Amino acid sequence: MVRAQAAGRSSGGGGGTAAEAAALFTIREAGPHQPDAGQDPILYVHTLCPYAERAWLALLEKQVPFQLVHVDLSNKPAWFRRVNPRGLVPAVQHGGQVQVESADICRFVDDAFPGPRLVPDDSQLAQEMEQLIRGPCGGAVSAGLDLCAGRGRHWGIGSGQSARQRADFEAQLEQLAASLRRHGGPFLLGQQPTLADILVYPFVKRFAVAAPLTGYNVEAALGGAIGGWLAAMDARPSCRATAADSQLLLAALRKHRSLDFFDYDTYTACELHPQNAHLLQQ
Secondary structure (H helix, E strand, O other), X not given: OOOOOOOOOOOOOOOXXXXXXXXXXXXXXXXXXXXXXXXXXXXXXXXXXXXXXXXXXHHHHOOOOEEEEEOOOOXXXXXXXXXXXXXXXXXXXXXXXXXXXXXXXXXXXXXXXXXXXXXXXXXXXXXXXXXXXXXXXXXXXXXXXXXXXXXXXXXXXXXXXXXHXXXXXXXXXXXXXXXXXXXXXXXXXXXXXXXXXXXXXXXXXXXXXXXXXXOOOOXXXXXXXXXXXXXXXXXXXXXXXXXXXHHHHHHHHHHHOEOOHHHOOOOOOOOOOHHHHHHEEO
C-alpha cells in the first residue's frame, strides 16, 4: 500500500529528510501474481539497474507516493510481459497506462504529478538542460561503459583500459564540470537538480564505485569537480534511498566483473540496499 499523499507536502524525496523520502514508497518483491493496478503509480524496477534508478529518483524528487515492485531480471514472472512486452525495467503503471524507457518515464513523471519541476521553468536553462542530456550526459554514460569494459565486453569490467578510453571519458566529464562552473553548482544547472542530473547520476555513481577495478578515480578527476557533484547528489534523500551500499556494490562488481550482473544472477530488492529493508512488504 502507498503510504503517503503528495498533495500539500513542502519537503520530501529531494529537499526533505531521508525519513520523508522513505515515507513515499513501499517495496514488494515481484511474486507469481501481478500487483493490483489500483494501487498506482506502480514502479517496476530492479533496484540495481541504473536505468530503473533514474525513474525511482524522478518519483522521489517529485515527492510522489508510489509502490515499488522489484522484478528479478534473471527469473522474470510470466505476467511481467503484460506490463512491458519487452520484459525490461523500468516501467511505470499509472491511470491505466504503462510508461516505459527511463528518460521518457522521468519526463512523464515531471508532467503528470505536482511537485518540484525536473525541467527548469526558465527557457534558457531548459535549453541548456536538453543540450546536456543530448551531449555529455549521454556521452559520459557511453564513454564510462567503454572505459569499464577495457578490452572486454560492453557492460563488463575488464582490464587493459587504454589512454584513449580514459581521455574519451574525461572529455565528457569535463563538459559536465564546465556546466558546474558556469552555474556555480552544486548541481549541473545550479542550486536544484534537474532531469540532467537524474539521468547521468546512476551511471557516474557506478563508475565511481568501480574505480578500484578500472583504475580511474572519478571523484578525484578534474580537480574534484565531479566528486563534489557526486557528493551533493549522494546527500539528497532521494539518492540515499536509491543508491546501493557502495561497499556491497563494489564487492558484487568485483565478484561478477560486470555492471549488469543483476541481469543474470538473482539479487533481492534490499540485498545491496540494506537502508530500505524496513520498507519491504510481505
